[in-house]
Amino acid sequence: MPSPGKWKVVALAALAVIVLVLPLLVTNSFAIDIFIRILLFSFIGVAWNLMGGYAKQLSLGHAAYFGLGAYTSTILQVDFGISPWIGMVAGGLVAMLASLPIGWLCFRLRGPYFTIATIATAQALMLIFLKFRDLAWGAEGTTIPNLGNAPLMMQFEAKAAYYYVALGLLVLGLVITYLIENSWMGYYLVAIGEDEDAAEAIGVNAPRIKRNIYLISAFLTALAGTFYTQYIYFIDPATAFNFNISIEAALVAIVGGIGTLWGPVIGTVLLETTSALLQSWLGSSIGGVQLTVYSLILIAVILWRPTGLIGVITDAWRHYFPRSLLRA
């Protein structure tokens, strides 16, 4: 029997093969659309999880960085003809810059008031883009000029291409999380998440660690914003700074398993699949169905399984394989 470590490699390789060939097997555009949403929101959840999961800084304002990424690349593309691939990185840098003053404000607070402060800063940014028309098209927003098949401008004829871009982002997020999780920074983050005062008492520079992880989290979230705008060919403040993005970023991580590498991915698969099934059963005519179901799932997870679905899965695994293959 192979060792547990080998099992993990085999499982990962199998997963990689399935994920890579999926768009070749499934050509239904509704299905691909759902896959892309799953990849994208997994990625946003992974970005959120770095700060919200490991360091337990429970932000509900990540739409701020999603929106800044989206607007930066779109302004660069529409007004200056610069490729969104460059715009994407630029958007990430703008988001990092913005996270410094926002973090300075919000990190003064702890617990629920930190959360409220993050909501307020994201909403304030949305208002700025709504009110200042000179900045970027005001409330009407703008459509992205359609150039046909232009891979250098992040525009593709085939939906599968968007799938692979989103997949690339998710892999990037997971690799960064894996590296951080296994570094000194990962341990500091968990220490801060467990008890910030105790962490500081043993010499962890909590403000600096929190600032740094916020920079990374903001950068990654902004990449998602650029991708999403390119994918839907449209931007306005209500879409780019949508509060639902902040909510879903946190939700997928919490439902899947807060502060774990795969938690956000598992959470997104569950939530997005549920939402897609609901949509095909009920149609999208009834507003509020999706978030009603999401909130019920969230309440159930909080009351019965605060470690998330990943906790359920590992428990089941231990039950059926008592000599824990997961020990490695």
Add this chain to the structure above:
Amino acid sequence: MLETVVQAVINGLLIGGIYALVSIGVTLIFGVVKIVNFAQGEFVMIGMYISFFLATQFGIDPIASLFVTMPVLFVIGVLVQHFLIRRVLGPNDMPQIFLTFALSLLLLNLALMLFTANYRTVHTSYSDAAIHVSGLYIPVAKLIAFVVAMVLSGLLWVFLHTTDLGKAMRAAAQNRDVATLMGINPNRVFCVALGIALALAGAAGSLLMPFYSAYPFVGQVFVLMAFVAVVLGTLGNVVGALIASLMMGIAESLGIQYVGADSGQIVVFAMLLLTLAFKPNGLGGGRVR
């Protein structure tokens, strides 16, 4: 010139009374149970819909329906504490924040499913009435709402300072462990705190109905205002929240008068961010006074 300023201040003060009912609820729950109730606005929304249906189905005046919304929401508050919040009280932030947040999402989206996003209004005989005093214009519906809100706040203050249960609540807010040692049952006190806070939110809903529309997202307007007022007035401080709410109402009204009709929200956010930037110290320990 002076008249428009005074008029704006009056408008702000009157609506500030409603903000006060919501903020006092938030600060009471924070002071006693040590959690932030993200769903407080949705309970205002529920109060509005109850008043709306009582008015349209049974012809009950929205303000009279206070006698229905307050007890109903009190009971809901006790149930929410006993069956939900009690289970997440502990050292961990995540369940506390996301439980009430999920409750807010749930109630809001249920309302969207059941009642659609349409605006519901109740037209009463006094909805358009106003008192004119030396060039000033005082809408009757808002004046009634303000007066009732102040009376309810006063009653709460008397309750907290003169009754055994009220004193027990203040004791639990100051030091839960010692209060428990003195024989105070914390869950019972928390249930009453949630009940009172939600009853105040329900009252706000009923009082709003003669001059404000009910719709699923309506609570968000009030809860944001309440969060700012609660921070400004020092967390957990009932009198502080009351005064801060009235100030917020006035600031918002002046903003609308002098900056633009749709600037109300901007003023709220600006005040929240300024408070966080320059006066975060008041955020530390507060207690129910």
